[in-house]
Amino acid sequence: MSIKEVHEHIDQNREKDLNTLIELVRIPSIASRGIGVEEACSYIVDMLEGLGVKTEVFPTKGAPVIFGHIETEIPGAKTVMFYGHYDVQPPEPLDKWLSDPFEPDIRDGRIYGRGVGDNKGQFLAHILALRSYLATGTPLPVNIKFFLEGEEENGSANILDFIIPHKDLLGCDLVYNADGGQEPDGRPSMHFGTRGTVKCTFEVKTAEKDNHSGHNGNNIPNAAWKMVRFLSTMMDDDGNCAIEGFYDDVLPPTDYEMGLIEALDFDPEGVQRVTGAVKPLTMSKEQFHMNRMFRPTFNLNGLGSGYTGSGYRTIVPGSAIAKMDFRLVKDQDPEDIIRKIKAHIAKYDPDVQLTVSSYLWPSRTNPEIPECQAVMRAVEKVYGIKPVIMPTTGATNPEYVFTKIAGLPSMCVPYCNADESQHAPNENFVLENFYKGIHCTAEVLSEIGKG
Ligand SMILES: [Zn+2]
Incomplete structure (x- = not known):
């Protein structure tokens, strides 16, 4: 059995995978209101344990953390830890939704519902990729850990209380996270840090x-x-x-990071249009990206x-x-x-x-390490196009808990479409993007396993 069979299995199980996403989105897990969190947590735990992932639930002052791990039989294999969050934003304003936010609706090749992209569909892609490895009897190329928190939309308020005493548990070669949207033109992207x-x-x-x-x-x-x-x-x-x-x-950026910046696009008129800036942008491409990152x-x-x-x-x-x-x-x-x-x-x-x-705190991971390079190869293979590689995003999230506190490299590869409307009414995930995400995770595991 090989990665080829894993990809075939993913293609043959689209309906089953989609139904899993539908079931999970039906659970309205809004941490900021303390509803649906336990139910979503036990749904995920049942699914992981059903796959043979050893799973533990750690209570925090807020929503519980789900931690799972499954080992490969390959000696000396690397370990990848998937990070994601099972809580969602509140759905309001309800009158702006064209369908019930917690009764997923399929329209025009997209699934609509609160949390389909942020972040249920995206972390589910990792679990479903694992499901296809196991279903085809394909040996896992790496050890896998899952770290799923339940209050990211609440500022990950209690994440440090879990991380600090459990650093040993979290040990891995790469923390991998799928969140947010790809480029507006549909190209895949990735980044290695946050401000x-x-x-x-x-x-x-x-x-x-x-x-x-x-x-x-x-x-x-x-x-x-x-x-x-x-x-x-x-x-x-x-x-x-x-x-x-x-x-x-x-x-300052390293030479390698400078090379990544030089490979990025810069469309000053486009930026002016999107931002509504009154005067044209006059800086160079390098300066524009340096300012952002x-x-x-x-x-x-x-x-x-x-x-x-x-x-x-x-x-x-x-x-x-x-x-x-x-x-x-x-x-x-x-x-x-x-x-x-x-x-x-x-x-x-x-x-x-x-x-x-x-x-x-800010966070940045060295994109030159072999695990990050393996992800770049995997993404290009699955999407058939060179990804847009950003050394870091201009935005902020608590990624530092992995890089600074736990000392682990961490990166993000968004699987969603750019117009996913996260945090807004009619949140959606293009179905092809969802399935591609499952393929991408499967390929990422395979490439990292090659060393
Ligand atoms: Zn969010």
């Missing part, structure tokens, strides 16, 4: 209330000006962050003070607020960045009050 983040609020207060600008102007300090002056100390004349030491730990941001995302409605209120604003998010790149440490922000406040305006609402 970290610090989200914070700055507040300035000069009076308990807004005051009359005629009677009190010049005498009562203006909170809006005070905030503007403070914010201007954070940026130099070239638009760089002026917080001392902010860029100290930013690692290798350079941190310090983004002012909200600013408020005084009165901006119609007409005028001639007031001296007594308070001002600014909100910012910092996207961090490897090897920046959010706790160190918070210390540097505090030092900046102490130096330039100690009256500014800082509140940090949340922070996460």
Whole structure:
């Protein structure tokens, strides 16, 4: 028996595989509301145990973690750990759905339902690939572990409480995750990291209330000006962050990563169209991708003070607020960045009050390791086209728990269509993408097994 039979088996069992997805999507596992989580958990555990995967359920303060492992008989084989999440976003607004979010509907070659792509259909592809290996009696090329959490849509609030005491259990050669959508033109893609983040609020207060600008102007300090002056100390004349030491730990791309950037597309008009940017983009392709992946941001995302409605209120604003998010790149440490922000406040305006609402570490895996190279080969083989390879995404998720906390390489290969409408009404998964995903996982296992 060989990988060829595995692929044939996947083709012959489309209906059965689709029915498994339908059954799982029917369970409305919304962790943020505490519903359906136990039921989804036991459905998955039954399925894994039915395949001979040794499965354990670990309770957390929130939804339980499902951990499973199955060993190959090949001595010295590598180990792949699949990560995914079985919780889903709430379905609202319900009136925007064309079919019941928890009664999957097949229309125009797509399956519609909450969680079909994010993330039930995508992690199920891994389990179904395993099912086809076992059903055809094909020896597993690698040892397989499953790590399925139940509150990713809730910010993976308790994931560290599980990871830290179970690092030994998680040992593997690669953490592999299918989530999100492929390129809009249908090309497969992959990435090897995410940016970290610090989200914070700055507040300035000069009076308990807004005051009359005629009677009190010049005498009562203006909170809006005070905030503007403070914010201007954070940026130099070239638009760089002026917080001392902010860029100290930013690692430049390796030559290999630079090669990956050079292989990416850049369509400035397309970006302008999608973003609605008023002026054309003038940076080079390299700079555009460097800005997205290798350079941190310090983004002012909200600013408020005084009165901006119609007409005028001639007031001296007594308070001002600014909100910012910092996207961090490897090897920046959010706790160190918070210390540097505090030092900046102490130096330039100690009256500014800082509140940090949340922070996460960045994550990056070396794409040159043999396991990542094997995935690149597998994806190209299955899709028949070179994947779009991004060293990292510009976005943020808790991937650092694997790379930084557990010390494991981790990568993501999205299986969904780009227009999957995750988190929105009419979430969908193109059926061909779903089946291709199962083939892809099967091939990934085979290629990593080759060494
Ligand atoms: Zn999601």
